[in-house]
Amino acid sequence: MRALANFILRGRLNALLVTVLATAFTALVPPLSHVAGGALALVGLRKGWREGALVAVGSALALLALA
Secondary structure (H helix, E strand, O other), X not given: OHHHHHHHHOOXXXXXXXXXXXXXXXXXXXXXXXXXXXXXXXXXXXXXXXXXXXXXXXXXXXXXXXX
16 A cells, blocks of 8 residues: 555646546446545645645546546
């Protein structure tokens, strides 16, 4: 878990990647929704609400593009 948290906190793109992939595969493995929510919460708590909002909006736009 620490390795995943370190990966998420390395940058915005890494956080987006984890959030989008976890959300996309939630239909196959439902507990992955907790990973996506945890990634957003981690970014929001460690880097501030603006960075968390950017990751949330970016992941929503990426998922919209995938749909």
